[in-house]
Amino acid sequence: MDINDSIESPMMLKVGFNKLLKHYEKLAKSNDDFLSAKAKRVLKSAESYPELRDGFSDMQILKDREHEISVILQDSFAPVLTTNEIKTASVPFHNLIFNSSERFKNIINIAGEDFELNIKNMPDDDRYIIACTIILNFCYGYNLNFKRPFYYEIPDANGILRYYKILYNADFCEIIPTEKAKKITKEDYDELLDNFENVALWKEKFPPNSYIFKGFVISNIFDVTEDQSISNIKSSLIGDEKRKEEGFMDSFHDIFRSLLGINDIKVGFSIYNEEEDVFERVYGVGMHSYLLGETEVRQCSDSLCHWSYNRLLKEKKYFSVSDVDRDFDISKGKSPHIANLKKQGIKSAIFAPIANDDELMGIIEIVSSTPQMLNSINANKLIDVMPFIVSAVERSKNDEENLIEAIIQKECTSIHPSVHWRFAKEAKNFIKDEMEGKEASFKKIGFDNVYPLYGQIDIKGSSQARNKATKGDLTLQLTAVKNILEKASVLETLPIYEQFIYQIDTYQRGLDENFQVDSEQQISSFFEQDMEPLLKHLSSVDSLKYEIQEYYDSIDGKVNILYKYRKDYDDTISKINVEMASLLDKKQVEAQQMYPHYFERFKTDGVEHNMYIGESITKEDSFNLIYLYNLRLWQLQVMCEMENSYYQMRSDFPVSLDVASMILVFSQPLSISFRMDEKQFDVDGTYNARYEIVKKRVDKAYIKGTTERITQKGKITIVYSQKQDEQEYLRYVKFLQSKNYLDNDIEILELQDLQAVTGLKAIRVSVLYHKNEDDKAFYTYDDLIKEIRS
Structure with missing residues (x-):
């Protein structure tokens, strides 16, 4: 060969x-x-x-x-x-x-x-x-x-x-x-x-x-296992993506086994939260903490004995437990970390602080199921790798802080990526002025000649649903208290019990016949001022203890009221908002790829969104009206998809509510500026303010000469004022009819005049629905509801 x-x-x-x-x-x-x-x-x-x-x-x-x-x-x-x-x-x-x-x-x-x-x-x-x-x-x-x-x-x-x-x-x-x-x-x-x-x-x-x-x-050939292990630890910790991989902890265990020359070891971590003086679990694939065991969070003083607490947290030095069973017997099981290790079947361990000059960030925990396998002698090998672990944890901590800031900015402010460049530019100017000793101020941020788009998917009858839930809870609570009072009056005939029962009956009639805005407040005051002291007094009566305890069990501890129907309502509103906002955000990613534009959304009783598109936002000489038309069509199509998505998941919500969708068309470009106090963009100028007035009031508007609201469940309403807008959107409607997004029942309607705004019109058309994503059939709203209920 x-x-x-x-x-x-x-x-x-x-x-x-x-x-x-x-x-x-x-x-x-x-x-x-x-x-x-x-x-x-x-x-x-x-x-x-x-x-x-x-x-x-x-x-x-x-x-x-x-x-x-x-x-x-x-x-x-x-x-x-x-x-x-x-x-x-x-x-x-x-x-x-x-x-x-x-x-x-x-x-x-x-x-x-x-x-x-x-x-x-x-x-x-x-x-x-x-x-x-x-x-x-x-x-x-x-x-x-x-x-x-x-x-x-x-x-x-x-x-x-x-x-x-x-x-x-x-x-x-x-x-x-x-x-x-x-x-x-x-x-x-x-x-x-x-x-x-x-x-x-x-x-x-x-x-x-x-x-x-x-x-x-x-x-x-030379055995360089220790040097290579240190290098592998360094490269493993440097790669952010590596730490997210499923096999990361397995390979990390192998590296430490090579470094220490011991096969029977595992590695764990715990985070130190200085503010609360607790150890917390590290979340990730394969991550474990042997200090915490099965718990998520534990006070440091409950996790360590006095000596080990000072050693790790104050002196920031490592220590070893070479024989867990022996130390358990010596401490008579009173040393928390020894008892916890024994419970997990661990026989020897090393704990080392992950700390820099400023702070302790966490603990690395190396454990073995063999006594004396880990000890103070081989613990010295950690000295060479700890700097890399500290550096990686510092970087992770900074990354986490940056991520937290990014989430806060995303969730709590309106600085959208499309306009971030403008804020960054002003921030740089601010820093430059400060460094040059000038009086630094964050200049006004605005964009001229941008086209607005507004849409909302609104929960219909939310006030009535809320009132119904409130009446239901108050009725339950009044009934429960009335039952206790009736039993108490049998045990002890006092006229005051009869007076309270009479008052409860009056409140219940009021709820049934004429629920007022202040009814909830009046009844809540009655419970707080009159019933609470009385129930405390009656709780000492043996034959009433069960009923009174049952009553208190029905009271929500956080809001201190009976919170059953209202919780169902609030949970439904919250889930609708989360699901609709999530779908809109996901779709927005696609829209931004078509052409960048400003986008913001708000959760109210439903989800509203604003969009602005124009040359001044994109910072490039590329804007064409075709991108505005494209975004308008995209918006109409997405609103249809949101309607479909909502009705497909409606049966999963605690309360059945309907939604109605509306789009407001404004054909003229306007100027917007960022209001620092409210952390959001708003329109500039008197003429442009008309747009904001319409936005706030139009969904409550009536069809001219009627008492019928312009928005209606099962339909999309497109509000506009110019004839060319009507022609443009009728083209979009016909296109979406061809794709079975919309039905054929187009209505052209005039709106009743709003304060300072006249001449508004609307296109209204029914949405076609699917029962689920795989369903190929199309349904009107009424057909869909019948199908769901059948």
């Missing part, structure tokens, strides 16, 4: 000892009789076998001349060092090893029969290119420094992966061009310098087998 089989290389490999034998020829002439005799003996062993000088690629010769080769290599593999040195003789970029020290053989034997020795960080393409760079050095004198460290990864007897660094000695190599070798010019060299990854180019300049490698390399 030829050693060049199954490999592609610019060099044909031949094992040869010519350069080494030439070295012995010089030693044979030495004045040192011992050296001379030894050199002659080596030369004599090789003289009958010219292939040892000329080179060979037949692997059978390695077996046939094994004795002679061992004699030639005797000085390179000194018997006195063979059990200490890790050393091999081989050819480059090949797994063929034809001589090695005893220690190397032992390492491979321990790794097991299935173990296959491979250079860890040598991709096949790189192997070819690196061979070319060696040729450039040997044959053309170009000093290309491509000395990357190469490694073997070999498991030890305990299955722990150990890392071995390979250093090559190439003193005994020759590289000879063949007829196939192309002359490499300076232009070729310059081109190759900029194309390391272009394998095809390297193969063009250095065709396969165009050079002969003759000789061998000696690999001096």
Whole structure:
């Protein structure tokens, strides 16, 4: 079998000892009789076998001349060092090893029969290119420094992966061009310098087998497990994305096992919250805390004994527990962290603070199920890795703080990404003025000539639903108290009980017949001022204790009222808002990709949204009215999708409510500016204020000459004032009818005049619904409700 089989290389490999034998020829002439005799003996062993000088690629010769080769290599593999040195003789970029020290053989034997020795960080393409760079050095004198460290990864007897660094000695190599070798010019060299990854180019300049490698390399190998473990910890912690991967903690455990040379260990973390002096769980795939066990949060003083508390939190020093069972017996189970470790079956542990000069950020916890496996001696190995862990935690903490700020900005202010550049520009000017000693002020931020779009999906009859829920809760609470009073009056005949029962009956009639805005307040005051003291008095009566306790169990502790129907209502409103806002936000991502524009939304009894589009927002000379028309069509389509989404999930809500959708069209561009006090954009100027007036009042407007609201469940209403807007939106409606978003019952309606606003009109059209996302049938609102109820 030829050693060049199954490999592609610019060099044909031949094992040869010519350069080494030439070295012995010089030693044979030495004045040192011992050296001379030894050199002659080596030369004599090789003289009958010219292939040892000329080179060979037949692997059978390695077996046939094994004795002679061992004699030639005797000085390179000194018997006195063979059990200490890790050393091999081989050819480059090949797994063929034809001589090695005893220690190397032992390492491979321990790794097991299935173990296959491979250079860890040598991709096949790189192997070819690196061979070319060696040729450039040997044959053309170009000093290309491509000395990357190469490694073997070999498991030890305990299955722990150990890392071995390979250093090559190439003193005994020759590289000879063949007829196939192309002359490499300076232009070729310059081109190759900029194309390391272009394998095809390297193969063009250095065709396969165009050079002969003759000789061998000696690999001096060193166990660098601890150094590599530290490096692996560093690289693992540097990569933010790596820490999110499912296998991160498994690989992290393996790294620590290699560092400490112990297979039976696990690694945990806990966060230190200085403000509350508690340890908190780290959330992530595979993350665990052995200090906390099954709990999410625990007071530090409840997690540690007095000594360990001071050691970790005050002195910021590590400590070990080499024998958990022994320490448990000594402390009689009263030491919290020892008791917790024992409960989890842990027998030895190391706790180390993750701390910088300013603060303690958390604890790293290394545990083993074997007594004395972890102790104060091997704990010292953590000293080399703690700086990287501290650095990673600092970065994570900063990232988290930045993320929190980003979420606050997203959820609590209106600085949308589309206008962020304008705020950043003013912020830079503010900083510049401050640094130059000028009076710094954040200048007004505004945008001129932008087109507004407004839409809302509003919950119909929300006030009535709220009143109904309130009446339901108050009725339940009044009834419960009345039952207690009736039982109390039987036990003790007091006129005051009758008076209270009369008052309760009056309140209940009022709820049934004429619920007023102040009814809730009056009844709440009655419970607080009259009933609370009385119930406390009656709670000492044995025969009333059960009823009174049952009454208090029905009272919500947070709001101190009976909160059943109102909770269902509030939960429904909250869920509607969350779902609708989430859908709108998701759709907005697509719209921004079409053309950037300002967007904001508000949760009320439903979800409202504002959009502004125009040249001044995009900061580019690219705006065209086609993008406005596109955004209007997108808005109408999304409103239909939101209607569909709502009615598909309506049955999941505690209270069944209806929604109605409306779009307001304003055909003229206007100016907007950011109001610092309210942290939102508002329109500028008297004329533009008309737009805001319409926005606030139009959904409550009536159709002219009727008492019918312009917005209606199951329909989308498009309010406008210009004829061209009507024509534009009728085109959109017809298009969406063709896609089965809208029905064919188009109405053109006039609106009753609003204060200071006249001449408004509306297109109103029914939405077509699906029962679910997979349903291909289309339903009107009435049909859908019948289908849902059937």
